[in-house]
Amino acid sequence: MQRIEKYWQNPAVLQVNREPPRAYYIPYGKEEAADTGKRGRSPFYQTLNGSWKFEYHASLRTVDPAFAVETYEVNGWDDLIVPSCWQMNGYDQLHYTNVNYPIPYDPPYVPDANPAGLYVKEFRVGDDWADKMKYVVFEGVNSCIYLWINGSFVGYSQGSRVPAEFHISPYIRPGVNRMAVMVLKWCDGTYLEDQDLWRHSGIFRDVYLLARDRVRIRDVFNRQQLTPDYSEAALHTEIETTGPLRVKAELRNPAGEMVGSAEADIDGNGVIELRVANPLLWNAEKPVLYKLYLHAGEEVLRFPIGFRQVTIDSGVFTINGRAVKLKGVNRHDSHPVLGQTIPLQHMIRDLRLMKRHNVNTIRASHYPNDPRFLDLCDEIGFYVVDEADLECHGVISAHNYAEGSFHKLSADPAWKDAFVDRAIRMVERDKNHPCVIIWSMGNESGYDANHIAMAEWTKARDSSRPVHYEGAAPHYKGSADTECLDLESRMYASVQAIEEYATNGNSTKPLFLCEYSHAMGNGPGDLKDYWDVIYKYPLLMGGCVWEWCDHGILTKTPEGVPFFAYGGDFGDKPNDGNFCIDGLVSPDRQPHAGLLELKQVIAPIRIGAEHLPEGRIAVTNLYDFSDLTHLVLHWTVELNGEVFSQGDIWRLEAGPRETQRIVLPLEAPGTGAGQPILTVSCRLKERTDWADFGYELAFAQFELPTQATVQKVPAQRRTGAALQAIEKREQLVVEGFDFRHTFDLAAGAFIGLSKHGVPMIAAPTQFAIWRAPTDNDMRVKNGWMGEGFDRAGMKVYDSAWSLTDGNAVEIRVKYSLGGYIKAPVLRGEAVWRIDVSGEIHLRTDVEVKEMSAFLPRFGLQLTMPRGSEEVEYAGLGPHESYIDKRHSTKKGRYALRVDDMFENYIKPQENGSRYGTQWAIVSNELGMGLRFDSPDGFSFNASHYTPADLTAVAHSHELVRREETIVHIDYKMSGVGSNSCGPQLLPAYQLNEKRFAFELTIRPVFKEDE
Template sequence: MYDMRKPLPVWEDLSTLSINREPEHATLIPYADIESALESERGLSPYFRLLSGNWKFHYAPSPAETPEGFEQESYNVSEWDTIPVPSNWQMLGYGKPNYTNVAYPFPVDPPFVPDENPVGSYRRNFMIPENWKDRQVFLVFEGVDSAFMVWVNGKMVGYSKGSHLPSEFNITPFIRIGENTIAVQVYQWSDGSYLEDQDKWRLSGIFRDVYLFATPDVHIRDVHIKTKLDEQYINAVLDVKINVKNYAKEKSDGYQIVATLVDDSKNTVFERAYDEVLSLNGDEEKELRMSFDVSNPKKWTAETPNLYTLLVTLKDSTGAIQEVESFNVGFRQVEIKDGKLLVNGTPIKIKGVNRHDTHPDLGYAVTIESMIQDITLMKQHNINAVRTSHYPNDPRWLDLCDRYGLYVIDETDLEAHGFAFTGNVSQLACDPAWKEAFIDRARRMVHRDKNHPSVIIWSLGNESGYGPNHDAMAEWIRTVDTTRPIHYEGAFDSPVMDIVSVMYPRVDYLIEQGEKINDPRPFFMCEYAHAMGNGPGNLKEYWDAIYKYPRLLGGCVWEWVDHGIRQKTESGEEWFAYGGDFGDKPNDGNFCIDGLMFPDRRPYPGVIELKKAIEPVQVYPVDLLKGQVKIVNRYNFLSLEHLEASWAVMCDGDAVQQGTLPVLHTPAGQEELLTIPYSCPTPKPGAEYWLNITFALREATIWAPKGHIVAWSQFKLPLEVPKIPVIKISSMPPLKWNETDRELAISGEDFRLVFDKFRGTIASLEYQGVPMVSKGPKINIWRAPTDNDVHQAREWIKAGLDRLVPRIEDIEVQSHKSQAIKVRVQSVLGPYSIAPAFRSVVTYTIYGTGDIIITTDLSPLKELPHLPRIGLQMRMPGQFDRFAWYGRGPHENYIDRKESALVGVYEGTVEEQYVPYIRPQEYGNKSDVRWASVTDIRGYGLLVVGMPTLNVSVQQYSTEDLTSANHTYELKRLDETVLNMDYEHGGLGSNSCGPGPLPQYQLQPVDTSFSVRIRPFARSIWTPARLSKLMPEIL
């Protein structure tokens, strides 16, 4: 055990980055033969042993309370708990998870950490097989948070820190053939924790794989692969640097290195031995350099992830294979020219996301299945890049990125954001005492990941201020690798950086940067479009600017997936926890619930909008009456032969013509005019005609099946459509009515309506004896704040928009002959405690047909912030649980997040419209709705018709509950259906951590007038589409 009497424990000793840790190198697994090396499955190697699995575990609140002598083989751990490795101990009930974004969860007094510093002690036995005799044996930890010591058979082996980085130890002197014991002690906090203040749950333990590998005494210690293309980007040079070390004390002679390149069909491209036979003295390491010309290899890009395999074989003096190392090789070249980032000579755009290693049940201990799910979903949503925020991800993630095709911004495990609260966020970056710790983290990342073709940018970390220590990191990286640019947002436009980087810029600022001509570097948004809750908005405007200006590199949406931790209520209802739910302090609440995906990888509506914004094929109208459109191929390397283009002419939601286009050959980055062979239909009165175009995969890929849609467009055909004649009031059935001081009762042939004059709204509405209204329409300005409304909602509440109540000033009833009645209600709307906010006039026109036209005129009475919404809300009995609409869908959409939603006819249940945002909030809106219907199982219900369009949503929960609830399980489902009929919503924006809605999407408090038509009906008599066109004469 470590002697606590020493003045500075090792976990607080800044000068001790490690003890006995091996020098960094690329990920290596020695294989016994060529065949198994080509499979590149580490389990096939007889010289690999995975130590992940069940370990014995002891949890102590502090280092002073750890079990003395537990590392000794004689120490009895049979009564200890059993814990799976990899895992985080907080996820298993030891201590508690703590979520904080910026603030350190301990006093900021570097390098010191609290005395109450929980410690996990691990033990297990492992076997060393007979065929490992006389070999060097190495122990690898791929990730341990935050610092740890390791013993083998009771002997101290070493110490390391740097949670998301590999630590390797040579344990040859400590092991024996047969059974051995390994002991590990992990400290929750260390001086390294000051460099790991990332926006994440603070979790501890051995969270990535632990394994052994065995090598001969003379061993390939490292391999560094570089590819360079010629000026035409056709032919390549493959440069390989190989480090061979003799771990024995005696000299070794006669060794030979052979390099073999194999293509994806397992054909040998070349095989060549190093020019010299190796002779190494004891403990000597030699560096070999080999260079190979490769004629026109298949190139690697995110769109064309062509991989080769490089085998580096070590043979002894008899020619016998001693070991074979296997590496993915992607022939690609990364450059910056004229403000653009080039891959293989072609400018690219980063259509990326930020990704943490996170799992709702396992914390940091992500499984390969979860990683495959992530990369599959990313590719299916047109994402081409990932920033490993804010640390190197699991090494298997990079293998997947190589294979599936994703560009990687590989980020150093370094963030010191919490120093912002001490007044100097750059404190550690400017402190020479921390320089080696900064460099150590960059060095370990670069050496681990340097051979991955998917890694195209190195990042120096995140939100750590900026200072000389960052410059020293960049300087060190350039001594090892000049093939990739270096990025760090905290440095902004420092000349040390190759890329200018920002977070969450406004669109107008982005355009300013795009227009700059005096900076030859690309401009990159390492974080933008904060995808927290119901959002983000205005992705289209970002990407319009990115495509327009060559200097704009693109960006990475924050972030890929929510960090919620799965929990269950006593009744078994599943929910996801966030900061504070475990009593953790400090915490940043639900700020970790900010992904495009739910924690369990169900997609949010926002990711569909992103898929549309970054789609690889865009279509623009040229002459729609002639079927002429312009196709723009946004791929950087692929032509369009791999896609099948289909089209359909839709009339009010029904396909009236459709077809498939011939194979398109539009080259990458080019455009062409195309004529779609439809004939302009003869318009039906009142009909709308749309042209829909989709692009789908012709063949299956590893990330999507055949027929997967990658892009889609829709255009309204500019036809001269005859108007449908309105229904004259004189032709309508007569009405009967009875008026008292309290109510107005109106009856038609098949409906009865009661108007409550005290409340100024409909009290009841029956159709063929079926009650359809439980609460009549009322003006609604409030919405349950979205996460992106968080700042603006304070202004809304200050203005009283969450608690407006009406005071009726006047009600006027007028009849028109006997076929229509008009009720005009004038009111003032105000909150308690402060002055009124609006004057309203709501006019209900009830026709003999059963139609009710509600016209709302709204005028602000004082200066107000821009508004959440303007509309009407009513309730129907709960059995009205079927919803259909002709508008944008099928997913939720809003004014600044509707490009992905095609206009069409959709239907489902009210329950299916619910988006279970982890912190409840506004959900379910459908924009540009022509008509909507809410019906019961028999087809009775209400038709809602826009005049001409409106926003409609149906909800199972009250706006009040959605506003006040903190978690989904707190919501109480109504026995009613809430029907919202809105003139408009304010935009969503991304103001939880970014800009608010663009001005054109803000709902201003100005005089507003809108109308909506409702009508009770039965589907057995009318279809909603047909009934929507039967417009009564306007009074």
């Protein structure tokens, strides 16, 4: 047994005996089998997925080098399914870190206690492969792989997320063969793979054998050329063979009809050219695919052909000559049970969800995805930013953020080959996918000569796609030579910054927001602000929200309670806590309200009012290539939550970027109580692969004009005798015909509200300014806590009451709110007025002290008794909404339960508020409760958790549900923004008023009697 060479910490050794990179394909025996795309239907494919013998070592030092000998006894080893990640199967440390390296920064060296996984697989090769050249392909191994077959060393490879292919014919024999693999957790490549994710190890993607003709096609590059008017396409198929070979090319259109064929004798390198008149063009809206079949020897290769052209014209990003806006998300490989091992159906589920929410672009952050994922993007229709498996983020913290340290590895010539290798392997594997429209040179790795070498190689190999790399942005202060980059790229630039870029007169490249609007927890809250500007300026090509999914690991407490874990939950150090819980969907792919907001903001249809009294509206088509004939427009008029009239418009015909004017046959109410609401919805006419008939893509709402003053007619209530007010021991008891209210004059709060003897509150009322910080509050919450917002209590300076002619009791309270150490946050006067019906009217005038922090909220908190489970309100719904996160909600009348208002974020935080509420009732199931009204509307929340409850715990399963219902009626709630990584919350969404007044009416009700 030869000794194991230390290739793993030598940046000059990236591989031993690994095959040169090539385009992804599977050889088939017949065209019909190739057409299915099912690997298992190829006689030249044999999976090695399944159960392998496995032995985990906490340190490479304990590995017996003889394990690779074919006689080594492994019967006592564990059984492990391949593909998989060790850490998801109980081996090693589950570990999440963002920026910081999990090992000491000492490139190229890694710790001597380097965990290793030993794999052994016995397999047979059929007699029908006897005359074939045999290869093994590892689609993904983290972080490096040593391979032996039948005791002989075959080769080595590193680079975790691109294939490693080895020629194994010399090592294979008839009958049973043994494959032995050693995978190391760390190698020098670890310094180039410091992505923001769980650090998984092992053979995590598919492994398979290929049988190839001795003289065969080795590589294929399908280049295309379109005439300026797109009336003709020339397909230049560059073919590399291993010897003299007759190759026949056949091109079929989407209907399966032959549109071109040619044959050529190729020895080494050659080109077959096919021409197509009036080609159907590929784009994400209409992913039209031709199929190219290459017949050579006994093999048939199939490639998707999407005729499309990506250009930059006068600084505008275009596809097929049309300016395109990229409405994207960043997507990591992430599965709550399997880690980075992603099943095909899981990929399909992600893509269908994205399609349903109007996403058209995916940035493969921050490494090439499984090649089958790109097949799906070709077919379903997505633009893909393909990104090299390269991130060196931890360099900056390792050097204490010293200036220039970020660029250290990119500037080091010793690492040049390692950098460029990652670009080469990505480009060569994925070069035939029409969905790939941009090559990315990695992420957050500084910028210097090595990146320039990557970009220059990429442009020389494939000039048909632009090259992107955000790490060259000016604020990083790297190399000034950015000529090799075709896009200007930014992360988390503010709305103001991108508008300045578009208008400064000096910008020549399109601006791509590769990351923006951080979707962590309750957010993002600034999407519409971005897209109002992006649509306005041609230089702004769009961007990708960070990010698609929460990376929670499904686990259980010792008591067996399931929950999604994040950094630190497994004792991992260093860790970045819940910073991996930053997606638009949960780990099990349940959409957050943020995804619904994104869907509406980037919707490809915009509906505007032109003259509502006559029913005239304008429908603007924001698609880049499609007309609206696949949609139907459904409209309804509602009054007080009831449908008054409705109808459908089936003739939508506006072409791309055109506006169609429509007259709706409205039958709006002319008089009566309430405001008529027109809702216009654009829906699918037919079922698709990703959504059913009638699925809504976009909507708009409008308040219809009425012929009479629209106001609610107050109900006549029996009042009986005049009010009685009795003060005893600083408690004021106010009684009427059917109510009894008690006010604590010393505390400045109601301690009892009742109607017909039914208690309506279970604790004193209180003014509230604190909210459980959202993830996007993480940078402002220290300022909030420094000012004492989280511990603010009420100080009563004066409290007095008076009875007015037996018709009302008025209570005046002068108060402040503040916490220890600091001066009071605000001072105010509250005037409470109780009338003969038991209705309470509050007006409070507030003055806020000068300070740098804006208020999270201001309003009234009430605790209602056990059983107060029913909620009815008029306002925005059905899901949560905030001043900057409300465009996906609809005005209406909603009835739900308190638990339905709770948004279960993995890390508890402020959630469930309803912005713009007109009125709300919280009651028990018999309809006994409180009604809230305010002349200017309010933000409303009902929950079984207080802000303190949500603030105190780290995981949702740690919450203890209260039996009481906590109600917040807020004058205003600050927005949620995206400041966990993005810019500060816009001033327009901050509660930073220094003087304001809040009016609120509270009325005990029995709903059935209303």
